Amino acid sequence: MESLRFLYTVEMSSPCLLCPCPSSPTSLSSSSPRYHLLNTTFKRLGSSRTLRITCSSSSTFTGGQTQQSSFNDAEMKLIDALIGIQGRGKSASPKQLNDVESAVKVLEGLEGIPNPAESELIEGRWQLMFTTRPGTASPIQRTFTGVDVFTVFQDVYLKTTNDPRVSNIVKFSDFIGELKVEAVASIKDAKRVLFRFDRAAFALKFLPFKVPYPVPFRLLGDEAKGWLDTTYLSPSGNLRISRGNKGTTFVLQKETVPRQKLLATISQDKGVAEAIDEFLASNTNSKEDDYELLEGNWQMIWSSQMYTDSWLENAANGLMGRQIIEKDGRIKFEVNIIPAFRFSMKGKFLKSGGSTYELKMDDAAIIGGPFGYPIELTNNIKLQVLYTDEKMRISRGFDNIVFVHIREM
DSSP: OOOBOOOOOOOOOOOOOSOOOOSOOOOOOOOOOOOOOSSOOHHHHTSOOEEEOOOOOOOOOOOSOOOOOOOOHHHHHHHHHHTTOGGGGTTOOHHHHHHHHHHHHHHHTSOOOSSGGGSGGGOEEEEEEEEOOOTTOOHHHHHHTTOTTSEEEEEEESSSSSSOEEEEEEEEETTTEEEEEEEEEEEOSSSEEEEEEEEEEEEETTSSSOEEOSOOHHHHGGGGEEEEEEEEEOTTSOEEEEEETTSOEEEEESSOOHHHHHHHHHHHTSSHHHHHHHHHHHSOOTTTTOOOOOOEEEEEEEEEEEOOSOHHHHHHTTOSSEEEEOGGGEEEEEEEEETTEEEEEEEEEEEOSSSEEEEEEEEEEEEETTEEEEEOOOEEEEEEEEEEOSSEEEEEOGGGOEEEEEEEO
């Protein structure tokens, strides 16, 4: 077959957590602003849309000066294992689940706060970061906790109030409102809290009154009751692991690290550029911003650039798909076009400054199964690494476009 032939050269200057309710909740429709770019059609790749793909964090960027949280090494192992997991565990791969489970078991074997159910550190608002999903999971848990654009909290107030309660909150957005499911709670022993759900309501911003959640808790009997064991509470009071009576494991945080806040902002697709600026301002490299281009498969999750009309141009500029950084200065852009077909473009990179690299991409092809169809395509790009760690990279590439990539582990 005759090869496809193009010539394109670019030069760029650098510059409900626990609720046991058996009935399904009232349906709320939501429109995610994120776009899945992989395994799509040529036509869609050429459309004019802001480049986005789903991200895996679930916290809300709250603004203000970001500071590094006081987590120990074992806790950071768990936090790092959560990066890249979608839907708070709903879409986790077997390897991701295994990494989280291993990190959880390590922490549960360590000395956390003794008698966590009686500690004042358990009091307050906790954000759900991850949950396992056994078949007995409640409709609220199945419906809401797996949606990244919703933020899920748990309020725990046991000893600082005359009305001890555990409440689960699903925050739809600042403009829509939230669903709050409340339970009367009591401390059974050093780790276990007993609860009984007794009321729930939607608090919607566009209504002057609350809308009752249509579940008759009084008629549910034992179905409205349960218990929650805290198996690890961090000395800082910022991380908690709990296991429920239905066999579900929960990972919750009071304080999220800056990287989690940024990834959550990307998943919600609001104020991302501002969040990146704030993150970079708070995470500068002490070695004069001398960042390395780390090896591995890096999936792009956000770009500041709109699509062009040419999917080929987008792919050649690294505006979609993944970057594969190899040893000996080799790099590859790879994009899934449609099922069984992908675009591949190989080249080399050379470090030209502290965090600046020259990329020369000159080996392109469309690959279908065992066959490849060469494309005559050349692309020269300057890439500046603005920030990188073992899991996330922020860079500036073609035409001053800012990229955020997540490393596939």
